[in-house]
Amino acid sequence: xxxxxxxxxxxxxxxxxxxxxxxFGVYGHPEAANLVYLGLYALQHRGQESAGIVSxxxxxxxxxxxxxxxxxxxxADVIGRLEGTSAIGHNRYSTQGSTxxxxxxxxxxxxxxxxxxxxxxxxxxxxHELREQLERSGSIFQSSSDSEIILHLIATSKAPTMADRxxxxxxxxxxxxxxxxxxxxxxxxxxxxxxxxPLVLGNLNGSPIVASETCALDLVRAEYVREIEPGELLVINxxxxxxxxxxxxxxxxxxxxxxVYFARPDSLLYGRNVYxxxxxxxxxxxxxxxxxxxxxxxxxxxxxxxxxxxxxxxGLPFEMALVxxxxxxxxxxxxxxxxxxxxxxxxxxxxxxxLVGKRVVLIEDSLVRGTTxxxxxxxxxxxGAREVHVRIAAPPHTHxxxxxxxxxxxxxxxxxxxxxxxxxxSIYADSLGYLSWEGLxxxxxxxxxxxxxxxxxxxxxxxxxxxxxxxxxxxxxxNDDRSAAAPR
Ligand code: SF4
Numbered sequence: 316x317x318x319x320x321x322x323x324x325x326x327x328x329x330x331x332x333x334x335x336x337x338x339f340g341v342y343g344h345p346e347a348a349n350l351v352y353l354g355l356y357a358l359q360h361r362g363q364e365s366a367g368i369v370s371x372x373x374x375x376x377x378x379x380x381x382x383x384x385x386x387x388x389x390x391a392d393v394i395g396r397l398e399g400t401s402a403i404g405h406n407r408y409s410t411q412g413s414t415x416x417x418x419x420x421x422x423x424x425x426x427x428x429x430x431x432x433x434x435x436x437x438x439x440x441x442x443h444e445l446r447e448q449l450e451r452s453g454s455i456f457q458s459s460s461d462s463e464i465i466l467h468l469i470a471t472s473k474a475p476t477m478a479d480r481x482x483x484x485x486x487x488x489x490x491x492x493x494x495x496x497x498x499x500x501x502x503x504x505x506x507x508x509x510x511x512x513p514l515v516l517g518n519l520n521g522s523p524i525v526a527s528e529t530c531a532l533d534l535v536r537a538e539y540v541r542e543i544e545p546g547e548l549l550v551i552n553x554x555x556x557x558x559x560x561x562x563x564x565x566x567x568x569x570x571x572x573x574x575v576y577f578a579r580p581d582s583l584l585y586g587r588n589v590y591x592x593x594x595x596x597x598x599x600x601x602x603x604x605x606x607x608x609x610x611x612x613x614x615x616x617x618x619x620x621x622x623x624x625x626x627x628x629x630g631l632p633f634e635m636a637l638v639x640x641x642x643x644x645x646x647x648x649x650x651x652x653x654x655x656x657x658x659x660x661x662x663x664x665x666x667x668x669x670l671v672g673k674r675v676v677l678i679e680d681s682l683v684r685g686t687t688x689x690x691x692x693x694x695x696x697x698x699g700a701r702e703v704h705v706r707i708a709a710p711p712h713t714h715x716x717x718x719x720x721x722x723x724x725x726x727x728x729x730x731x732x733x734x735x736x737x738x739x740x741s742i743y744a745d746s747l748g749y750l751s752w753e754g755l756x757x758x759x760x761x762x763x764x765x766x767x768x769x770x771x772x773x774x775x776x777x778x779x780x781x782x783x784x785x786x787x788x789x790x791x792x793x794n795d796d797r798s799a800a801a802p803r
Contacts, residue, residue, distance in 0.1 A: 335362065335407075335408050335719045335720055335721055336361055336406055336408060336420075336434075336719075337355065337359075337360075337361030337362055337405070337406040337526075337527040337528070338358075338403070338404070338405055338406075338434040338435070338436050338526070338527050339355055339358060339403065339404045339434075339524075339526045339527070339531055340401075340402070340404070340525045341402055341403075341502075341519075341522060341523075341524050342400075342502040342522060342524075342551045342552075343521070343522045343523070343553075344401075344519060344520075344522035345400060347397075347402035347522075348370045348394050348397030348398070348399070348402045349394050350402070351368050351403065351404035352368060352389050352394055352404070353531075353534050353535050354526055354531040354532075354534065354535060355368070355385045355405075355531075356385050357528075357531040357533070357534040357579075358406050358528060358530070359385055359406060361408065361527060361528075361577070362406035362408035363384055363408060364408055365382045365383065365388075365406075365407045365418070365419040366380070366381065366383075366388050366389075366404065366405065366406045366407065366419070367379065367380030367381070367404060367405050367419045367420055367434075368389070368397055368403070368404040368421075369397075369403055369404075369421045370398060370401065370402035371399045371402070371497055371498070371499050372398050372399035372400075373499055373500065374499060375430070376432060376497075376499070377396060377398060377399065378397075378421070379397060381416070382416060382419070401497060403421050403432055403434050403496070403497045403502070405419075405420035405421050405434035405435075405495075407419060408721065417458060418458065418460065420433070420435065420462065421434040421495075422434075422435075422463060424466050427470070428477065428480075429499055430498060430499055431469065431470075431496060431497070431498055432496065432497040432498075433462055433465060433494060433495075433496045434495045434496075435461075435465070435492060435494050436491075436492070436493045436494075436512045436514075436527060436719060437491035437492035437493055437494075437507065437512050437719040438461065438491050438492075438719040439461040439464060439465075439489065439491075439492065440490040440718075440777055440778070440780060441488060441489045441490065441780075442461045442464060442490075445464050445468070445487065445488065446464055449467050449468075449471075454471070464488070465484055465488065465492070465494070468484030468485075468488070469481055469484040472484055477498060477501060477503070477550075478559060481496065481503060481505065481548060481561075482561030482562070485507075485548075485562070486561070486562060490507065490511075490717070490719075490777055491507055491509070491511035491512050491718035491719040491777075492506070492512070492719075493505075493506050493511075493512040493513065493514040493543075494506075495514075500553070501550060501552040502525070503548065503550050503551065504516070504525040504548075504549045504551070505543075505547070505549070506543050506545055506546065507545065507546070507562075508546035508563065509545055509546075509567060509568040509569075509767065509777065510567050510568065510569050511568060511718040511719060511767055512570065512719050513528060513542070513569070513570075513578070513584055513585070514526075514527060514542070514543040515527075515528065515529055515540075515541070515543060516540045516543050516556075517532035517540055519535060519536065523549075523551045523556055524537045525549070528582040528584065529581075529582045529583040530579045530581050530582045539583060545565070545567045545568075545569070546560055546561075546564065546565065547559070548560070548561055566764070566765070567765045568766060568767035568776040569585050569765060569767065570718065570720075570766075571755065571756075571766040571768045571771075572709075572716075572720070574589060574592045574593065574596075574758075575593070575596070575680050575681060575708065575709045576617050576681055576709075577720070580593065580620055587758060593620035593621045593708065594620045594621065594624035595758045596621055596750060596758070597621030597622060597625040597626075598624040598625065598627065598628040598757075599624075599751075599755075600621065600624070600678070600706050600708055600748070600750045600754055601624070601625040601626075601627075601628035602628060602754075603748070603750065603751055603754055604706050604748030605629060606629075606674075606746060607674065608631060608673075608675060608676045608702070609631065609632075609673045610631060610632050610633070610634045610636065610674075610676070611625050611626040611629065611631045611632070611633050611675075611678060612635070612669075612675050612676065612677050612695075613637070614663075614677060614678065614679040614680075614687075615635065615638070616639060618679050618680050618708065621678050621708035625676065625678055625706065629676075631676065634669045635669075636669040636673075636675070637663050637664070637665055637691065638664050639662060639663055640661065640662055640663075640664070643662055658690070659690035659691060659694065660694070663694070665694055665698035667699055670695060670698045670699045671698075671699030672699060672701055673700055673701060674702040674704070675695060675700045675702065676704045677691075677692070677695070677704065677705050677706070677744075678706050678708060679705065679706075679707055679708070680708050680709060681707060681708070681709045681712055682705075682711070682729065682730065682738065682749075683723060683728060684727050684729055685729040685738060685741055688705060688742040688744070689741060689742045689743060692705070692742055692743045692744055693743055696743075702745040703744055703745055704745050704748075705739075705742065705744040705748070706747075706748050706749075706750075707747070707748070709755060709771070710750060710752060710755060711735070711749055711771070712770055713728060713730050713731040713771060713772070713773065714731070714771070714773045715728070716769065716770045717769075717775065717777075717779045718767065718769075718777070720770075735747055735748075735749065755768075755771075
């Protein structure tokens with residue numbers, strides 16, 4: 316090894332929650348695979364490690380998967396080979412060091428009733444229990460993926476129809492799943508009874524489309540029909556769309572953090588535009604935590620809409636005084652001579668001309684470990700900012716997510732063990748303020764029903780296994796290939 320060091324997973328990348336996949340499906344369109352490819356492009360923010368498409372020509376599946384970004388994996392020849400009028404696709408996010416082609420989705424199996432392809436966004440919390448049961452009854456697993464569990468449960472179900480087998484299988488799993496499935500002749504989409512992860516239905520000239528977010532419908536010019544409801548199973552075939560409710564009714568628990576951070580601002584999520592919700596939260600933040608300052612600056616990009624709201628409400632000018640590079644990879648070579656804040660500078664650079672002598676309100680969507688801000692704030696001050704007042708557009712993050720989001724361990728979540736004042740000192744801010752519950756839910760007049768906010772409260776709607784002291788990935792450490800068991 317040379318003196319240069321290769322740094323894996325830049326610090327600021329680890330100082331964040333990460334989404335765990337996007338799904339997309341098309342039924343009955345002559346360019347099904349091409350549409351899925353575009354849909355995955357629009358959903359790239361939900362997963363950048365790998366992507367895959369499986370199409371059906373009515374008799375057999377054609378599949379292609381690869382590591383990396385959608386643009387790198389597919390080309391015109393590949394898309395041309397993915398023939399058929401129905402197709403599904405998947406984007407996967409993975410934690411550091413867990414890259415493997417065998418973990419790419421959609422997963423495809425052949426069983427007694429034919430072929431079945433599945434793309435999963437979510438995480439099953441009773442993974443170990445189910446796997447043990449299945450292994451005891453003779454199932455052999457190719458991976459340690461929780462998606463494979465669903466396939467085994469479907470394959471071993473004695474129910475008469477495909478929809479019944481899916482319902483039977485899913486009645487045994489607990490946790491988060493937004494699934495898109497394809498047989499040779501049918502497309503199915505299903506959302507867990509709590510509806511943790513999003514899933515929507517669209518229509519393109521009569522061809523039904525399902526997607527994690529509406530931004531994917533927009534790209535293919537499909538019309539948004541509606542949200543697929545928590546606990547709803549859609550069966551789409553030549554007879555049309557059938558909506559089934561095979562699970563006991565549960566109180567909906569849609570992920571509130573999709574609004575704060577994960578979803579694209581141009582998406583319509585749970586019936587509301589994400590950008591507008593973030594802006595309202597920023598306005599609430601300005602009312603709750605005003606600052607004696609000169610300019611409002613977002614930590615781009617996810618802080619942008621909240622910062623605009625804060626600026627509008629406070630009357631302070633909005634300035635993009637911190638610029639983010641969108642073109643960094645997950646590794647880079649560090650120079651021989653140490654450069655101050657090198658890691659964070661790869662991602663963010665201040666605009667000196669906007670900062671000199673200014674008192675800055677810095678808006679961030681959430682504060683996870685605090686390591687990024689502890690570098691960004693000294694960088695802003697070095698660039699000339701007189702004061703930096705940090706405002707977080709969410710309440711303090713105190714718990715990990717077990718429903719399909721890759722989160723740091725609870726110990727790593729700084730708000731789980733430090734006071735606001737201690738955090739302020741550790742990130743070198745002049746003041747620090749968080750959005751209240753009322754502010755977070757200001758877009759629904761403060762009503763919290765219908766949402767999961769367990770990562771802020773620890774009130775988990777679906778009981779999680781014991782010893783959640785580590786991240787959800789730790790749940791699956793019994794398996795050799797940790798990545799394969801990582802939530803999707
Ligand atoms: Fe979303 Fe947090 Fe609930 Fe996970 S725990 S589903 S990130 S609100």
